[in-house]
Amino acid sequence: MYEQFYELKMKVIPIYAEAGISGFESPAAEYTELSLSLDELLITHPNATFIGVANGDSMQGVGIFDGDLLIVDRSETTTQGDIVVANYNGNFVCKIIDKQRKQLLSASAKHRPVSISDADEFQIEGVVTRSVRLHRKSRELLSCLL
Amino acid sequence: MFALVDAVAFYASAEKVFDPSIRKRPVVVLTNNDGCVCAVSPEARKLNVPKFEPYFKLRNFLQQHQVVIRSSNYELYADLSSRMMSVIGRFCDNQYIYSIDESFLQFTGFQSIINDWYAYGQEIRLAVWRETKLPVGVGFGITPTLSKAANHAAKKLAGYNGVAVIDDDHSANEILAKMSVTDVWGIGGRLGKKLNMMHIHTALDLKKQNPKHMRKQFSVVVERTVEELNGQVCLSWDDVKQAKQEIFSTRSFGERVTNIHDLKAALSTHCSIVAKKLRQQGSMTKRLVVFAHSSQHEGNFYKRSFLYDFPVPTSDSRVLANAVNEILPHIFAPGVRFYKAGIGAIELVSEQYMQEDLFSPTLDNKKLMGSIDSINKMFGKGTIKLASEQQTKTWEMKRAFLSPRYTTRWSDIPKIQC
Numbered sequence: 001m002y003e004q005f006y007e008l009k010m011k012v013i014p015i016y017a018e019a020g021i022s023g024f025e026s027p028a029a030e031y032t033e034l035s036l037s038l039d040e041l042l043i044t045h046p047n048a049t050f051i052g053v054a055n056g057d058s059m060q061g062v063g064i065f066d067g068d069l070l071i072v073d074r075s076e077t078t079t080q081g082d083i084v085v086a087n088y089n090g091n092f093v094c095k096i097i098d099k100q101r102k103q104l105l106s107a108s109a110k111h112r113p114v115s116i117s118d119a120d121e122f123q124i125e126g127v128v129t130r131s132v133r134l135h136r137k138s139r140e141l142l143s144c145l146l
Numbered sequence: 147m148f149a150l151v152d153a154v155a156f157y158a159s160a161e162k163v164f165d166p167s168i169r170k171r172p173v174v175v176l177t178n179n180d181g182c183v184c185a186v187s188p189e190a191r192k193l194n195v196p197k198f199e200p201y202f203k204l205r206n207f208l209q210q211h212q213v214v215i216r217s218s219n220y221e222l223y224a225d226l227s228s229r230m231m232s233v234i235g236r237f238c239d240n241q242y243i244y245s246i247d248e249s250f251l252q253f254t255g256f257q258s259i260i261n262d263w264y265a266y267g268q269e270i271r272l273a274v275w276r277e278t279k280l281p282v283g284v285g286f287g288i289t290p291t292l293s294k295a296a297n298h299a300a301k302k303l304a305g306y307n308g309v310a311v312i313d314d315d316h317s318a319n320e321i322l323a324k325m326s327v328t329d330v331w332g333i334g335g336r337l338g339k340k341l342n343m344m345h346i347h348t349a350l351d352l353k354k355q356n357p358k359h360m361r362k363q364f365s366v367v368v369e370r371t372v373e374e375l376n377g378q379v380c381l382s383w384d385d386v387k388q389a390k391q392e393i394f395s396t397r398s399f400g401e402r403v404t405n406i407h408d409l410k411a412a413l414s415t416h417c418s419i420v421a422k423k424l425r426q427q428g429s430m431t432k433r434l435v436v437f438a439h440s441s442q443h444e445g446n447f448y449k450r451s452f453l454y455d456f457p458v459p460t461s462d463s464r465v466l467a468n469a470v471n472e473i474l475p476h477i478f479a480p481g482v483r484f485y486k487a488g489i490g491a492i493e494l495v496s497e498q499y500m501q502e503d504l505f506s507p508t509l510d511n512k513k514l515m516g517s518i519d520s521i522n523k524m525f526g527k528g529t530i531k532l533a534s535e536q537q538t539k540t541w542e543m544k545r546a547f548l549s550p551r552y553t554t555r556w557s558d559i560p561k562i563q564c
Contacts, residue, residue, distance in 0.1 A: 047229040048277035050164070050553060056564035070562055075277045085562055090167035092562045106564075121170070125279070140556035 042130045048075035052085065052092065053141070054131070059083070059094055061107030067141075068133050070094060074126035083128040088114075089121050094128060147263065147286055147313070148293040149251040151234050151270060154281040154301060156247035157185035160226045161216045163279045164552040164560045173214040176201050179398045179544045180217055200443065217545035225553040226278060233274050234282075237266070250290060267300075267309030287312040290381045291374035294331040295321055295349060315377065322349035322375065332371050337364065349375065393431075395419040396488020400544040402441075403484040406474065409438060413470045414534040416489045421463035422522075424491055425515060430459035430500055431491035434466060436473045438487035450477040458503050459495050462510040463518070466491075467532055 043049045054068045062083060064070070072085045084097045088104065095104035095114070104114045116122050134141065153159055157175040162168055172190035174183045183204060186195050193211050195204065201215075208215060227246045235241045238251035253260070260266050267284035274282045285297025292312045299321045300310040312318045328338035330349045344363075346352050353375040361369035370380040395416040403409050413436065424431060437451030454469045470489065502508065518530050550558035 045277070047232045050560070052560040052562040054564045055561045059564040064564060066564070069559075072562075074279070087166035087169065090169070092166060092560055094562045094564045121166075123166075125166075138556075142557075 042071055042132070043073075044129065045073055045075045048126070049073050049129075050126075054094060058106035058108045058111040062096070064094065064107070064128075064131050065133060068131045069141075070128050071130040071132070072126040073129045076127040076129060078124055078127055085125045085128060087121065087123040087125055088116075092125065097124065147253040147256065147288065148290050149238070149253070149267070149270075150244075150248060150285045150287075150290070150293040150297040151251065151274075151282050152248040152297060153230065154283060155185050155187050155191075156227075156280070157218065157223060158187035158190070158216075159280050160223050161214075161219070161549055162187070163226060164222075165549065168214045171214050172211065173216065174208065175216045175218055176547065177218060179400055180546055181398050184218070202443075215547045216549055217547040219545075219549050219551065221551040221554045222549065226280060229278050230274055230280050230282070233277050234270065236273070237270050250293070263311045263313065264309055267311070268307075271308050282308070284309045285312075286310070287318075288314075288377045289374040289379045291331050291371055292318060292377070295325060295329075295375075298325060298329050318353070318375070318377070319350055322353055325349040327352050330371060330375070332367060337368070340364075391494060392490060392492050393420050393423045393429075393494070394488060394490040395423075396437075396486065396490070398486040399484065403487075404482070406478045409478055409484055409487060410471070410474055411535055412487050413438075413474070413489060414467050414532050416487070417466035417470055418463045418532055418535060420489055420491050421461055421466050421515070422519060424461040424494070425519060428497045429491075429494040430461045430497055430510075431466075431494050432456055432459045433491075433493040434469050435490040435492055436470055436477065437489075438477050438484050440482050441485035444483065444485075446482075448479065448482045450479075452476055457506040458508045458510075459500055460508070460510050461497070462515055463532055464511075465509050467534055471534075 039046070050072050052070045052072060054064050054066060054070055057066055059065075064083070070085065078084055078097055078099070080097070080099050082097055083094065085092055085094050086097070086104065093104065095106060098105055098113070101113075102116045104116065106113070158173045161173055161175060170189065171187075172193055172195070173187040174190050174195055175185040176182065177184045180201055182198050182200050183195065184197065186197055190213055193213065195208070195213065223246060230247070231241070231243050231249055234249050234251070238253055238256075240252040240254065242250040242252070244250055263286045267286060270284050271282055274280055283297055283301035285293045285295065285300050286309075287293030287296045295318075296310040296312045300306045300308050303310075303321070303324055310321060312321060325348060326338075327333055327341050327346055327349055328335060330352060333341070333352070341347075341352065346355065352372060355372050357369045357372040357376075360372050373380050397412075397416075399412065403412065420431075432455065434454040434456070435451060436454065437449070439449035440447055452473045454473055456465070456469070460466065466489070522529050550560075552558055552560050
């Protein structure tokens with residue numbers, strides 16, 4: 001039995017792929033689902049994450065320029081020195097948080113630290129986990145950069 | 147144990163998520179075409195802004211109190227809703243999303259893991275607030291109806307701080323005594339009046355009734371409600387999930403309609419919407435109601451509505467539109483400033499059990515409708531439509547106070563000051 005099977009297996013009739021007629025299957029077909037996704041890389045908690053656009057030059061020292069995209073994760077815990085987005089008196093601001101001194105720090109010599117007093121409306125909205133620079137302007141984003 | 151988690155004034159709260167400048171201000175949201183107030187933030191509720199009142203009647207009042215006004219931003223609400231539901235879903239393995247802002251959770255076998263439901267409820271609230279900035283109330287109950295009652299207590303009664311738990315008869319009585327009978331799930335205003343006449347005023351009064359007696363007086367639904375209030379689970383998701391028995395599409399016009407062509411176009415659009423919904427849930431309709439009326443707030447109120455019976459049930463947009471065409475001359479009258487029109491599919495039958503008629507073959511073209519649905523799904527709503535549907539813009543929704551679509555359009559993402 002075993003020999004019979006073995007023999008049978010040996011009688012392989014080679015069939016050559018003929019491109020255009022039989023349709024040569026791509027050897028990569030099994031791997032298509034592995035294509036890269038920026039969402040997967042940049043967004044850890046999709047439900048808690050929002051995307052905003054940076055407006056201003058006070059965070060250039062940490063590499064955030066006017067018009068950059070900010071990816072803000074609300075589920076991250078903030079730690080000392082994190083770059084955060086906060087609601088400061090009714091505006092979204094992006095700053096470095098100094099929890100010990102209760103201050104919002106800029107990353108630019110031109111901007112002084114802002115102290116948070118009890119009279120201020122203040123809430124941390126989330127941590128800026130990533131920022132994205134568009135070296136060529138994107139058509140979708142043109143109108144929000146105006 | 148069951149839980150009902152829902153957002154506090156969802157539409158109004160959703161407007162605050164990406165606009166920190168209005169977080170502490172009173173906010174109201176208007177319905178389609180900015181017709182009525184449909185959501186009132188807690189700050190606006192304190193000013194006694196009534197719900198479902200026409201906007202034009204409240205305009206001065208709202209202005210006086212500097213209330214923030216928004217049109218319904220469905221794109222934003224749908225996105226925030228799905229985020230909220232995912233966060234809630236993390237807390238239980240059996241979630242049933244009941245509406246855009248309400249979600250039931252069913253806890254089976256959690257007794258050994260969770261010993262403090264109140265604390266667990268606060269955990270849910272905190273997580274949803276942290277991750278989506280939406281405020282929610284949480285009600286736990288031994289039955290779905292009791293969880294709904296607890297949810298009411300959590301949000302509306304003092305001292306609960308957003309979470310209420312009904313885990314025995316004592317806690318049930320305490321909460322139900324403070325609730326009006328019409329606040330019980332499934333007890334509407336009309337039924338409430340009848341119950342009041344029988345001296346049933348509070349939810350607790352209803353709980354004390356004999357279920358069998360209630361069934362005789364009213365219906366099996368009221369009987370079940372009484373049993374649920376007494377801690378006996380009668381409802382299951384499958385009952386709640388049942389396919390809709392009626393499908394309506396109706397809307398007020400952005401501008402008053404005075405000619406028959408515009409009216410026909412609007413009704414044709416409603417036909418497409420209703421037919422698509424029928425096909426989606428695998429139903430067909432035997433009967434159509436078509437109606438149009440002028441504004442109740444203008445003189446000479448005019449209203450016409452007609453029924454149309456189909457020889458064979460249908461879910462074909464063209465068949466519905468033809469029926470509307472036949473009725474249209476009876477509905478339209480020259481000189482009337484039409485404010486609202488719509489159609490409703492009533493008496494639905496399941497596609498599966500549809501009975502063919504020997505003498506009148508069906509006019510439905512399932513393949514055609516299927517193709518239209520998949521094309522519209524792939525390339526966007528309205529890619530293919532009936533020629534009789536309106537092509538111009540006047541029929542589009544009026545949304546004068548629309549906020550940006552922060553999470554669904556690149557051009558609308560929030561600006562962050564640096």
